[in-house]
Amino acid sequence: MTSNQSLPTIAILGGTGKEGPGLAMRWANVGYPIIIGSRKTEKAQAIAAELNAKLNLDSILGLQNSAAALSAEICVLTVVHTAHQAALDGLIQELKGKILVDATARVDFRQPTPPSPPSAARIAQNILGDDVRVVAAFQNVPAAALRKNLDQPLDEDVLICADDLSAMEEVAVLAESIGLEAYFAGDLDNAIVVEGMTSLLISMNKHYKSRTGSIHVTGIEKDSDS
């Protein structure tokens, strides 16, 4: 499939880790125009080339974060938490008028403990100001699952936290486009729980010798949404 001009362009900022390329691959595979962003152009281009080769595409671009953000309608931030604030400080102008999906892994992988409020997503909203609609999502979709065979459906749900319901709904469409059921889970302050869930999933993966632990929502009928 080639990219579809009617779909919004997605930039994956800090997209050279594990989670970013996994999400990029899934979205490119269903037709979204994708730009990989990185602090270094060459790193971004290397990941873009790798994904293009894997998907038999040539549409995925690799750019510096700021150029990637400028060229996209929706930006997804997939940095490690230690790089979160600096990445955002450098993108305030570029992100104006856009949706910033904060998927930051809020965890020290060597010593996973749950974070204290405020949530990374709330910090992002405070840095970026009212001209950017921040949405917290995708923090707990296991990279190992994203990067598996594309024919294998994803088997987890996405809890989306946002202050702006229309931005939330745009991000829910992104989730559902790659087979992830999306649930609205409250405002950006609630994202601290989803960010903290990463530490629990690491504990569970370690105890049960897995790499793909995640969660499903149960007991809610989405059809009854007003």
Place this chain on the structure above:
Amino acid sequence: MTSNQSLPTIAILGGTGKEGPGLAMRWANVGYPIIIGSRKTEKAQAIAAELNAKLNLDSILGLQNSAAALSAEICVLTVVHTAHQAALDGLIQELKGKILVDATARVDFRQPTPPSPPSAARIAQNILGDDVRVVAAFQNVPAAALRKNLDQPLDEDVLICADDLSAMEEVAVLAESIGLEAYFAGDLDNAIVVEGMTSLLISMNKHYKSRTGSIHVTGIEKDSDS
């Protein structure tokens, strides 16, 4: 079914709210000897009588919290978070040598926001000292689901946080006895995330007009546990 003398006696401390009687009913129904604890004997006896009538039993007792704790092998604390510390301060002697399952609802239901560390379960362990094995569990099993028709199986998983793995396993048996799959999710510090999940489930229930939102674990094969 009558209570089974080979099963440990469970005291539900602060067991006159919504969650406590729901858990008590499920455990009594599969044969556990149950004591309802409350600050006031009459309130405990009233709930015990109500549950006995519902289940056609006469074995469920109602006692003051301290007497209930003394008479049980495993104690489950189901108070609201504002009563958590005072309840524990009054039970330090009674709980010595036992397992205390902390199921405290760590939320202000009128204004649900995720809590900051430390977890209620860690606070409990600090108050009770090393002679009590604290286990965090059952915070997010919806009372509305527990109190439904007993023939209707429960449809959610329990994340168990504990510093002591053998105590965790004893509590996992309690969960599984009433049809709840149990997963070890790390130490007592991790319980802050499970406690915070209550705020998200309230947001989700409100948005989707449900009362039974909860979570399942996915992507983990428990058989591969060592």
